[in-house]
Amino acid sequence: MSSIYVDHAATTPMVEAAMKAMVNQLSELGNPSSLHSHGRATRKTLEDARETIAKEVGCLPTEVIFTASGTEANNIALKGLYWAGRAVGKNVVVISAIEHHAILDPAHWLSTHEGAEVIEIPVTQKGVIDLDFLTKLVSERSTEIAVISVMHANNETGVVQPVAEVVNIAGEIPVHTDAVQSFKKIELSFSDLGVTALTLSAHKIGGPLGIGALILRRTLEIPSLLHGGGQEREIRSGTLNAPSIVAFAAATKSEVYRRDEIVHLRDRFISGVKNVLPDAIVNGIEANRLPGIVNVTFPRTQSDTLLLLMDNAGVSCSTGSACSAGVHEASHVLLAMGHTTITAQSSLRFSFGAASTQSDCDFILSVLPDVIARGRAANSV
Amino acid sequence: MKVIAAMSGGVDSAVAAARAVEAGHEVIGVHLALSANPQKYRSGARGCCTIEDSHDARRAADVIGIPFYIWDMAEEFHDGVVEDFLAEYAAGRTPNPCLRCNEKIKFAAVLDRARAMGFDGVVTGHYARTQIGPHGKTLHRAVDHSKDQSYVLSVLTREQIDGAIFPLGDTTKVDIRAEAESRGLAVAQKPDSHDICFVPSGDNAGWLRDRLGSDVGPIVDQSGTKIGEHKGAYTYTIGQRKGLGLTVPTADGSPRFVLKIEPITNTVVVGAREDLAITSMRGERPVWCGPPASDVPQRGFVQIRAHGAALECTYFVDDSLLVATLDAPLLGLATGQAMVIYDGDRVVGSATICETA
Numbered sequence: 001m002s003s004i005y006v007d008h009a010a011t012t013p014m015v016e017a018a019m020k021a022m023v024n025q026l027s028e029l030g031n032p033s034s035l036h037s038h039g040r041a042t043r044k045t046l047e048d049a050r051e052t053i054a055k056e057v058g059c060l061p062t063e064v065i066f067t068a069s070g071t072e073a074n075n076i077a078l079k080g081l082y083w084a085g086r087a088v089g090k091n092v093v094v095i096s097a098i099e100h101h102a103i104l105d106p107a108h109w110l111s112t113h114e115g116a117e118v119i120e121i122p123v124t125q126k127g128v129i130d131l132d133f134l135t136k137l138v139s140e141r142s143t144e145i146a147v148i149s150v151m152h153a154n155n156e157t158g159v160v161q162p163v164a165e166v167v168n169i170a171g172e173i174p175v176h177t178d179a180v181q182s183f184k185k186i187e188l189s190f191s192d193l194g195v196t197a198l199t200l201s202a203h204k205i206g207g208p209l210g211i212g213a214l215i216l217r218r219t220l221e222i223p224s225l226l227h228g229g230g231q232e233r234e235i236r237s238g239t240l241n242a243p244s245i246v247a248f249a250a251a252t253k254s255e256v257y258r259r260d261e262i263v264h265l266r267d268r269f270i271s272g273v274k275n276v277l278p279d280a281i282v283n284g285i286e287a288n289r290l291p292g293i294v295n296v297t298f299p300r301t302q303s304d305t306l307l308l309l310m311d312n313a314g315v316s317c318s319t320g321s322a323c324s325a326g327v328h329e330a331s332h333v334l335l336a337m338g339h340t341t342i343t344a345q346s347s348l349r350f351s352f353g354a355a356s357t358q359s360d361c362d363f364i365l366s367v368l369p370d371v372i373a374r375g376r377a378a379n380s381v
Numbered sequence: 382m383k384v385i386a387a388m389s390g391g392v393d394s395a396v397a398a399a400r401a402v403e404a405g406h407e408v409i410g411v412h413l414a415l416s417a418n419p420q421k422y423r424s425g426a427r428g429c430c431t432i433e434d435s436h437d438a439r440r441a442a443d444v445i446g447i448p449f450y451i452w453d454m455a456e457e458f459h460d461g462v463v464e465d466f467l468a469e470y471a472a473g474r475t476p477n478p479c480l481r482c483n484e485k486i487k488f489a490a491v492l493d494r495a496r497a498m499g500f501d502g503v504v505t506g507h508y509a510r511t512q513i514g515p516h517g518k519t520l521h522r523a524v525d526h527s528k529d530q531s532y533v534l535s536v537l538t539r540e541q542i543d544g545a546i547f548p549l550g551d552t553t554k555v556d557i558r559a560e561a562e563s564r565g566l567a568v569a570q571k572p573d574s575h576d577i578c579f580v581p582s583g584d585n586a587g588w589l590r591d592r593l594g595s596d597v598g599p600i601v602d603q604s605g606t607k608i609g610e611h612k613g614a615y616t617y618t619i620g621q622r623k624g625l626g627l628t629v630p631t632a633d634g635s636p637r638f639v640l641k642i643e644p645i646t647n648t649v650v651v652g653a654r655e656d657l658a659i660t661s662m663r664g665e666r667p668v669w670c671g672p673p674a675s676d677v678p679q680r681g682f683v684q685i686r687a688h689g690a691a692l693e694c695t696y697f698v699d700d701s702l703l704v705a706t707l708d709a710p711l712l713g714l715a716t717g718q719a720m721v722i723y724d725g726d727r728v729v730g731s732a733t734i735c736e737t738a
Binding site for chain 1: 439497
């Protein structure tokens with residue numbers, strides 16, 4: 001049976017250069033913190049990798065803090081910037097309503113456990129944050145806001161957020177952006193954006209799982225989550241994972257992702273879907289989106305049924321939203337865009353990657369009408 | 382066939398799914414999330430819908446090598462099983478929620494959904510058998526009588542039995558555990574679940590009291606004389622002897638038993654053991670698992686508890702009610718329970734007991 005993978009926003013295959021770099025480094029001995037020759041050798045390789053990544057993301061090497069995941073980077077940024085702000089009397093955390101759970105949940109944790117006031121920026125029906133809301137908020141409460149976190153592009157809909165405008169509006173307020181989905185997919189430069197902090201994850205760009213980075217402005221000091229050896233600017237402790245870091249760097253240099261071709265593929269896929277299922281709704285279609293993500297609502301269906309049927313037909317896609325105890329929740333992103341609980345739970349996310357082809361799309365379109373018909377039948381029993 | 386295997390996270394459903402794969406079916410594992418607020422960990426023999434159980438089910442599916450999904454049936458379960466359970470108790474009857482779950486969830490909601498999605502049937506780890514005979518596919522007791530679950534499946538219609546696969550009916554539980562072990566399933570030695578899954582504490586009386594209130598009311602004898610007080614009529618069961626808290630002894634010192642629960646007046650009626658005896662029962666809403674019974678009396682067996690004895694009887698249909706007259710009297714029968722008729726080991730059908738005499 002065919003097996004089509006269109007869940008590249010979840011994770012995407014490692015590029016060959018990254019695999020080679022990782023395997024090579026696995027046979028090297030030496031803790032990069034050690035002062036002897038073995039340690040120095042690992043440190044040299046690792047700092048080369050740091051410089052490579054810094055160059056790709058438009059920051060200084062010293063601004064790269066390696067973490068074990070994007071989630072960890074988000075936690076360090078949001079909690080650290082909040083605590084730094086609170087030390088000078090700022091207690092408000094501002095996030096967008098459509099953040100990934102790796103921002104939403106730490107924000108709610110700060111509210112529950114640290115007494116932070118969390119304010120969510122609403123989004124328009126197009127899936128873009130409401131800048132007027134933010135402008136008004138900042139004009140009224142700028143002295144109270146510790147941190148603003150707005151993702152660079154949404155993981156469910158692919159809608160790109162106006163982070164540069166957020167930075168303008170924010171003025172002196174630190175701005176963090178979760179750029180996990182954008183990196184290497186669209187233009188992204190830490191220095192050009194002017195954000196205070198930015199999150200990256202290796203496995204979304206063809207690097208290995210279990211390695212990410214927080215890009216944090218050079219002179220900024222924030223409290224840490226993990227205490228120990230203080231390896232990464234005293235902000236993140238833990239022996240650096242050299243094999244994963246060199247692989248991450250190799251992935252950032254890879255040019256296998258053909259942006260224009262993916263855009264073309266995505267747009268043809270969308271017309272194909274509209275052609276076979278005219279009542280399908282492509283979420284965020286009016287906004288500027290990432291090349292590879294298509295989020296479609298199929299009225300009168302349930303996402304989990306569709307997922308099973310797509311899987312059974314040989315297509316690996318996603319609902320895009322989180323699970324609670326294995327049960328799909330209505331997507332908070334789609335709800336924020338004006339969907340009802342029912343329509344938000346009638347959606348699938350298809351995300352294309354470097355290796356996606358027209359024949360993948362053709363196959364999906366060939367099985368989609370039957371899947372949706374069965375999904376509708378199951379929904380009406 | 383293309384089938385859905387309902388996987389609770391226990392050993393039986395895991396082996397059932399594995400056997401279905403071996404029998405050549407295309408199997409997809411589904412765990413039913415029946416609680417809106419599942420507990421994280423299983424405790425003892427209680428519950429089958431904790432997060433830990435769903436992980437056990439998923440692990441079993443991965444080991445067997447089949448796809449696995451979780452279906453959210455919490456709303457259906459609450460409306461069809463939990464609410465029904467409460468309403469029945471509130472009406473003074475004693476329901477069996479496992480039966481209701483099979484009727485409304487596993488072989489209705491799940492089977493209907495599966496069929497709509499293009500699947501042919503549902504596999505479960507119930508201990509029961511089906512046979513194809515002159516009257517089509519019929520439901521029968523499991524070989525392991527001590528584990529036989531045909532009683533709780535007796536609410537299935539012929540159409541539902543057509544879509545049901547019970548791969549464990551020919552094997553004993555001991556052998557199923559050994560088989561699970563040899564298949565590398567980590568749930569091989571997981572304890573059986575016994576209690577009502579949605580009462581995690583195992584304290585049914587307390588659970589009912591919390592929901593239906595604990596209005597004190599009279600305990601009366603058959604002449605209507607008040608001889609004590611109870612704390613919520615729902616927490617009593619017909620035939621119950623212990624926990625009545627009566628201080629007025631009977632004339633001859635013999636024990637008293639609950640004979641009747643009257644929810645409207647919140648009264649519990651007690652009496653002597655012999656007053657519990659009944660020789661006939663009538664059941665409403667009969668369901669036929671094979672050819673329907675008629676108004677012509679037939680000889681057979683009736684069973685009134687999940688693991689109760691099969692009692693010799695004569696059964697027939699009177700108007701729309703299923704009637705069974707017993708060869709020997711029976712002590713303590715609550716309305717609301719299911720009466721299940723057997724012809725040998727074949728399940729004829731079932732009905733909800735509404736009247737005894």
